[in-house]
Amino acid sequence: MTTRRPRERGVTVEDVARAAGVSRQTISNALNAPHRLKAETLERVSAVIEQLGYRPDQSARSLKSGTRRIIAYPTPVDDPANPNPLMGGFLEAVVAASGEAGYRILLVRPRPGQSQEQALDELIAARTVDGFLLSDVLRDDPRVAHLTAAGFPFAAFGRTAPGQPQSWADVDSAQAMIDLVGLIAARGHRRVAFLASTGGQPWMDDRRDGFLAGARRHHLTTQVYSVPGDDPAGIVAATRDLLSGRARPTAVVVSGDWLTLGVYTAARAEGLEIGEDLAVAAFDDLPITGFLQPALTTVRLPLRRIAEALINRLLRIIEDGVTPEAGLLLPGELVVRPSLGP
Amino acid sequence: MTTRRPRERGVTVEDVARAAGVSRQTISNALNAPHRLKAETLERVSAVIEQLGYRPDQSARSLKSGTRRIIAYPTPVDDPANPNPLMGGFLEAVVAASGEAGYRILLVRPRPGQSQEQALDELIAARTVDGFLLSDVLRDDPRVAHLTAAGFPFAAFGRTAPGQPQSWADVDSAQAMIDLVGLIAARGHRRVAFLASTGGQPWMDDRRDGFLAGARRHHLTTQVYSVPGDDPAGIVAATRDLLSGRARPTAVVVSGDWLTLGVYTAARAEGLEIGEDLAVAAFDDLPITGFLQPALTTVRLPLRRIAEALINRLLRIIEDGVTPEAGLLLPGELVVRPSLGP
DNA sequence: TTGAAAGCGCTAACAG
DNA sequence: CTGTTAGCGCTTTCAA
8 A cells, every 4th residue: 555645735824825815924923923913814814724724834934943842852772671660751751841831852862873972963963953851961971061062052860060051950869868867767777788789870879978978967887788780689699798797787778779679589588577677768769669568668759840840941041041050959759668667 | 141142053055065165056965965976076075064064954954855854752641650661661662763764753742732633733734743653552543543534654553443554563462362371271270360450452452352362272261350440459359359269260360560469469368379379470571570579470562673663664654655554463572480380 | 067046934024 | 014025054956
C-alpha cells in the first residue's frame, strides 16, 4: 500500500485572506495582534481561520521570528536492560511544565562520533532550539562551560560552578540526609553506618556530606563504606563485613535505594531482622521501595518542583534575558516506612 | 545579571559564499549535492564551512523543503508519584533508533482543554513534524483513526484495526504466555490460576487469551480472577481467596509484575512459600522483579526491538511513502527466576 | 560546473 | 483600521 501524498500544500495566510476577503496582514494580525482589528472583522476572520483549520506554518514563523518554542533535552544514555526508573517521571514533569508555557521538548543526542559539545554547537548553529535543559550535571560539566561561553540559554538539574550562570535547581540532598539522621538519632541509634557506591557523581557526595554533618550534630559514631559500582555481590559482601564486626551499627543509611537489595540480603544472611535488629534507610524513592520487605524508608526526589523550577528559569532567560542570581535547592521528602523500625 | 543578546544573526550561506569567493548556490550544493562540485572547489568550500561553523538554518531549510526531520511522540500522561518505570527505557531506544536516521523526537501533549485529536491536527496543520509515534494504542484508538483519515504518517506501539494502515509493532504477548504456561506445565503443575487487573487495555486481553490458550493446550485446570484497578489491598484479598479454596492452584500467573506484590503478601499470609508451595510468574520485567524475594519469573518486553521496528516503519512511510502490509509481532523474553520453583 | 532569480509562508514596518 | 512591500535563509529552477 503506497500512500505517497504529493507534499500537500497546507492552507496558508493567502488562502485565508482570500476566503475572508481581507489582506494577508489582517490574518496575521488576527492571530498576533488581535487588538488592532475591529471587533467585527476579528470575529469574521477568526471564523474563517477556524473553519479552514488554518495554523501558521511553524517553520515560516520561526524563520521570521527567530524563535522556535522548543527546548532541547540532551537525553542521558541509559542502559535499556536496566533503565532509570525515574526518567519517565522527570520527563512527565518537564513536559507538563513546558507545555503550560507553550514550549515543547526535543530529545537530542550526539550522533555517533560526535561529542556532547559538538552536538550542542550544531543545535545552536542550526537555530533548532531556544534553549537547553541539562540533567545529571557534574560539578565541572563541559556542557555548562560550553553553553556559558556561547552565551546560550540553559537550565541545569544539578549545580554549576560559582563563576557560571546560576540557572540551576537541585535536590537539597545534604539537608534531607541531615533530617534523616536526625530521625534516626531520635529513635535512639548511636552507631550508624553509611554505605555508598563510588560513582563520583556530585549528588552522591552531597548525600555523604549530609550524612556526616547530621551524624556530627547528634554525636553519632559513624562508619562509611564505599563499594565500587552497583554490583550487588560487592554490596552484599561489604554489608556482611559491616554487620559482622564487633560494635556493629544499629542503623545503615544507604546512598541510593538500588543498593538496599544487597543490604537486605546481607542482613538476612547475618540473621538480622530489618526494622527490628537493624534500621535501614536510603534515598531516591524508586518504585521498588514498596516491594521490599519490610518497605523501605527513603527520601523522595521533588522531581515535579525541580522540573517546574528549571523550566521557569530557562524561560526567564529565553524570553526576558534574565539569568537567576542564585541556584535553587528544593527539599527532598522523607518517606518513613517500616524498615526504619520503631 | 542580564544576558539579553541582540538576537544574534548566525552565519548564513551569504557569509560563507563571500568568505569562500563563490556564489551562495555553490555552498548549498556542497552540502546537498556535493557530486556536482569540482573536487577542489568542494574541498575549499568545505574548509570554509567548517571554519565558520556554518549550519543551514533548520527553519529556513524546513520551510523550503517541507520536511522537518522531527517525529512527534504524544507523551502518555503519567502519575508522577508512581511513574511508569519502563518509559525511560522505551524513550532511550526510540531516541537511539531515530537519531541513527537523523531524526529527533519531539515530546508533545494536548494543551489544557484540547483533545488528543485537536493536538494532532495542530501539529499537522502547523507542519511541525513529519510523523507520529504512538504508544499505548487501543484497539480502536481515535488517534489512529484520525491520522489515518488525515493520511498522515504514523507508527503505533500496539495494534491497529484491520481496515487501518498496519504500521504497528507489538509484543507477542499471547505467544509469550503460551510459552510460559508450557514451562509451568512441564514442571508438573496441573491447576493454574490467572490473576489480572481489569483496566481494559488490549494487551492485557492478549495476555489472558495467551494464558488460556496455553492452558488448553496442556489440559490444565484454570481459574481466572480479575481485580479492579491496581489497588494492592484488592489484590491481596483476591489472592487470599484464591489460595484458601479447596483444590487451590499450585501456580499463579499474574497479568503484570506490579500486582505480584499483593500475591507475595497474600501467599505469606496463607503460610505458603513462593517457589516451594506456589509458583508465581508475571509479565513486564519491571526493575522491581529482582527485588522480590524470591526473585520473580517474568516476561521481558523487547522494547529496543519494538522501538527500532517502529522507527523503521515510520521512516519508510515518511521517506518512501510505503506503508507496511502487516503489523509486526516481536517475541517477549522469558526470564526464569526462583519464584517459579524447581 | 557555476551563477542569478524566484519563492517557500510568514510578520514587521510603513503607507494609506 | 487595513493594505502594500520587503525580507528572514534556504534551495530549486533556469541560464550561462
